[in-house]
Amino acid sequence: MGPTAVGKTALSIAVAKHFSTQIISADSRQCFKELNAGVAKPSPAELQEVHHYFINSHSIHERVDAAVFEKYALEKVQEIFAHGDIAVMAGGTGLYIKTFCSGIDKVPFISPGIRDKILADYTLNGLEWLQQEVQINDPLYFSRGEIQNPHRLIRALEVKLSSGKSIIEFQGQKKAARDFEIIKIGLELPREELYQRIYDRVDAMIAHGLPEEVKDLQCYQHLNALQTVGYREIFDHRNGLVSLPDAIAAIKINTRHYAKRQMTWFKKDKEVKWCNPDFNAVMNLIENE
RNA sequence: AGCCACGUGGCCGAGUGGUAAGGUUAAAGUCUGCAAAACUUUUAACGAUGGUUCGAAUCCAUCCGUGGCGU
Numbered sequence: 001m002g003p004t005a006v007g008k009t010a011l012s013i014a015v016a017k018h019f020s021t022q023i024i025s026a027d028s029r030q031c032f033k034e035l036n037a038g039v040a041k042p043s044p045a046e047l048q049e050v051h052h053y054f055i056n057s058h059s060i061h062e063r064v065d066a067a068v069f070e071k072y073a074l075e076k077v078q079e080i081f082a083h084g085d086i087a088v089m090a091g092g093t094g095l096y097i098k099t100f101c102s103g104i105d106k107v108p109f110i111s112p113g114i115r116d117k118i119l120a121d122y123t124l125n126g127l128e129w130l131q132q133e134v135q136i137n138d139p140l141y142f143s144r145g146e147i148q149n150p151h152r153l154i155r156a157l158e159v160k161l162s163s164g165k166s167i168i169e170f171q172g173q174k175k176a177a178r179d180f181e182i183i184k185i186g187l188e189l190p191r192e193e194l195y196q197r198i199y200d201r202v203d204a205m206i207a208h209g210l211p212e213e214v215k216d217l218q219c220y221q222h223l224n225a226l227q228t229v230g231y232r233e234i235f236d237h238r239n240g241l242v243s244l245p246d247a248i249a250a251i252k253i254n255t256r257h258y259a260k261r262q263m264t265w266f267k268k269d270k271e272v273k274w275c276n277p278d279f280n281a282v283m284n285l286i287e288n289e
Numbered sequence: 290a291g292c293c294a295c296g297u298g299g300c301c302g303a304g305u306g307g308u309a310a311g312g313u314u315a316a317a318g319u320c321u322g323c324a325a326a327a328c329u330u331u332u333a334a335c336g337a338u339g340g341u342u343c344g345a346a347u348c349c350a351u352c353c354g355u356g357g358c359g360u
Contacts, residue, residue, distance in 0.1 A: 152327075
């Protein structure tokens with residue numbers, strides 16, 4: 001794991017080849033086959049070298065979330081273990097990695113209708129309405145949860161309306177047990193170097209046709225999968241809100257913010273062993289475990 | 290060397306006499322079903338000098354700077 005552009009892809013391929021195994025990507029955007037120029041997937045040649053799961057495996061029209069990933073990745077890791085002892089996971093989506101490693105609290109199934117209704121009402125009536133609904137229906141969450149955060153409020157509300165119970169009652173369940181060992185390795189670079197790599201990557205994405213790709217996806221700009229750094233900013237440009245140079249500058253800033261959030265997330269996990277994105281350094285960490 | 294306008298935090302920007310909105314950047318952080326998402330916190334400014342006034346970012350003068358017009 002590690003921030004975007006730190007060098008996870010190349011390193012994970014080297015490690016997977018060393019162990020003659022395969023890779024499960026843990027990236028919430030690279031799984032979409034419709035997204036290419038903006039999400040820094042492994043190249044076709046790299047995909048040829050080592051088999052990757054969760055790359056191009058889903059469509060932007062499907063719902064993909066942490067629970068979907070958990071189920072998918074657990075299945076695939078068993079397939080890999082059928083042929084060997086070691087599997088490699090590589091990615092930057094902290095929540096997905098966490099869910100794979102220790103599970104996610106089980107919450108009863110929620111019918112799609114409930115969520116759609118809440119979303120529609122929220123879009124129409126705004127945050128205050130949402131807060132009121134949660135206050136009325138789930139005072140427990142309202143007193144303890146993040147009441148400024150629409151996502152969390154919507155989640156709390158759908159769980160309450162669907163199950164009759166507060167989402168808080170479902171939280172804090174026992175961590176899932178896994179029947180394999182996990183070694184967590186974090187890749188890091190000095191901030192300045194990482195930022196330079198981010199800038200270079202963004203310029204490369206533009207050169208490799210991100211604006212054209214975005215053009216073709218514009219009719220899907222409302223989909224969650226398109227709420228993605230690189231795509232949103234170009235949508236803004238295409239919608240006449242900003243110039244292309246300004247959009248590119250915004251992509252660089254937003255990618256930096258993203259990288260920072262990733263580092264904040266990963267740093268909290270004390271099980272992570274940190275090193276530079278260097279093959280020998282990583283192999284040392286693995287052998288010491 | 291004349292006329293006009295302007296000079297507020299890194300940037301944008303509100304504020305015409307009562308002690309400085311907001312946005313953005315930057316920094317730090319939160320996180321169990323949209324996570325490349327969403328959210329939270331923090332820092333910091335009235336060009337300079339002098340004057341009027343109980344009180345000036347707001348009014349006056351001079352200077353400095355920027356832009357425009359003129360020459």
